[in-house]
Amino acid sequence: MSVITFTIDGEQYSAKEGDTILQVARDNKIPIPTLCYLEGLSTFGACRLCVVEIEGSPKLFPACTTKPTESMVVRTSTDKLKKYRRMIVELLASEGNHQCAVCVVNGHCELQDLAYEVELDHVRFPYLFPKKSLDATHKDFVIDRNRCVLCTRCVRVCHEVEAAHVWDIAGRGIDCEIIADLNQPWGTSPSCTSCGKCVRVCPTGALFDKGAAVGEMQKESGFIKFIVNARNKHEWVRTAHEEE
Amino acid sequence: MTVEDLRELAEKEQARQAEYEHRILYCSSAGCVSSGCDAVKNELKKAIGELDLSKKCEMIGTGCLGLCGEGPLVFVSSGPTLYQHVDAAAARRIVEEHIGQGKKVKENEIDLNDPFFASQKKIVLENMGKINAESIEEYIAADGYEALAKALTEMIPEEVISEIRKAGLRGRGGAGYPTGLKWDIVRKGVADQKYVVCNADEGDPGAFMDRSVLEGDPHRVLEGMAIAGYAVGANQGFIYVRAEYPLAIDRLKTAIKQAERLGLLGNGIFESHFNFRIDIRIGAGAFVCGEETALLRSVMGRRGRPKVRPPYPSEKGLWDKPTVINNVETYANVAPILRNGSGWFAAIGTQKSPGTKVFAIAGNVKRPGLIEVPMGIALRKIIFDIGGGTPEGTKFKAAQAGGPSGGCIPTEHLDILVDYESLQTVGAMMGSGGMIVIDDTSNMVEVAKYFSEFCMDESCGKCIPCRVGTKHIYMMLDKIVKGEATENDFDLLKELCVMVKETSLCGLGQSAPNGVISTVRFFKDEYLSKLKKSAEGNTHLNESSSVPVVKEA
Structure with missing residues (x-):
């Protein structure tokens, strides 16, 4: 297998063929923020938080899907990128009803972590205050669409790992929503196995365990990589990294 | 069907047409249909019947005649004469006076030497106003399927691609990617199955180029796709048409059936080993499905959402197989290039953007319609010579080129040349060819x-x-x-x-x-001029922002 040598932020790194820029960056502890990306699931490339600059191109590239080529020069944290990432989180904050103080995942939320990471101290866009629905018909779980960032991790984990494909997206643009089956109450969905994977991988408080009170709900998205590895490579032991 | 059969068919049809002294071609595109060409058609038919002129003339529904704002339009081949604003009464007069007595109906006649016609160069639209949009015989009589025959019997796929590359044809969907290069990538891809897809999901407001081509000359697109299929090694094509184009869909269905019946689509075309079939896929009304990756997903029956490129469709397209995807107008240019040679095509337009471009002019302009001009023509010429400028009493302000994705070009840039690179320098783009003229009655x-x-x-x-x-x-x-x-x-x-x-x-x-x-x-x-003066003592924060969160130390 050939090895590719390329530069990230002035330092040289090597990548195996097929590695993405994000994988190499993660392996070498270079921080690139992500939201829709989750190890173990297919890449979606939609949150645009991981965009990086590549020398010689005026465009920005998502690190999660872009593969390095020999002697490529990548920049991951220029002022422009920082500004854009901050703005993307700002847009998300304005889009949903994200009131951390009263949210089940307060303190364990990836959106909240991102807001700290990009130093989002205020939002310049008017809040849209959507009136989306909350579905508590499932016996164990709840979906509050007002907290959803449409990363589709739940859609992908349900389709790719649990193979049930309960979730998908309805609507278009700002009206997009995650729906169960053909838009029926989650609790009545005949395809849902109640495995709870979607709840574990959801980065925000949109999917949560029934009965969780403010700040109580802890997510556990790392286990998906363990499941996928166990299936594909027959590695049955969880590493500390995956439990992070 | 052999090449000889094709030529025999062409000659037979030419002889049939020559029997008539006059051919009355009424525009049967959606624009003229909505301005009432059905009544015109019925009256023409009635008048011809009553005056017993059916041996002297035939009546044909043809493709878009261009001057859509002046419809319904009727073209009479003897003369040749183009009539505008034809209503039932005018239709009767055309039959009685022009056909019956050889006298033109002056009141409705349009001067064919007008710059609207003289400044144009027709390649894609060459058959508009010449052939019956629903007759494969008439297309064949106008050298149709000659290019496919030439490709299959005289050329190897590499030669076809080399011709397209030498011609310098670039994608007419907007981005201007070299077509030959795209085909070459697909040809070199190793796969058991490859596909050819035609993007007919034209959705820009005010744009109707692709619709007009499909409605007026559907076989030209089928022929271009079949040649692409031969060049890249694909045996299956899909045309993705938006559901809002019912007439185009009907005409395409008819055309595919006709071509299959004559063996111009199907197995062993021109007794070669080349098989090619084309199926229609109808869009469900999403503009984003004009984006190629979303379109391909929609063809596969999935939700029409774009995905990250690379991989490009030419590497992994439909069902992850190498796929050529081009716009209607791109395919429409293929047959003429093979027929007339790459040198002929490369000599038209500019060096970097050879050929012509079809534009749909709409908005505040005297003569809205469908035009085809050589690349590199000045924008001023399009808007003032061809479009006739803005209505009386108003002043030109801007031209919006490239649809919702495009930009506005103001008066000071009117002399810009219309080609891919030049338009980008002023922040507009070629786009698929919609051009909306804006006068000083509109606020930008x-x-x-x-x-x-x-x-x-x-x-x-x-x-x-x-x-x-x-x-x-x-x-x-x-x-x-x-x-x-x-x-x-x-x-x-x-x-x-x-x-x-x-x-x-x-x-x-x-x-x-x-x-x-x-x-x-x-x-x-x-x-x-529309902004409020900011209030005194406003902080650095935006008025619309919420109460700021105090940052932790």
């Missing part, structure tokens, strides 16, 4: 708001910058139009536009802010 902020509303409605919602960004762009423009916005809002709008343009996933989001960016660039005063 409202124009920008209109296009941004379109983009917001059509955003698929996959990536955050486009989904939420287009919403905020629209809301801010609305605020400016209402006179409620401050300078801070305006600055934030500009910042947001650049971010959405640079970070969005697909072409829709990347170009959605273009309308705002270009109007801000050329018509900044119109924005500034």
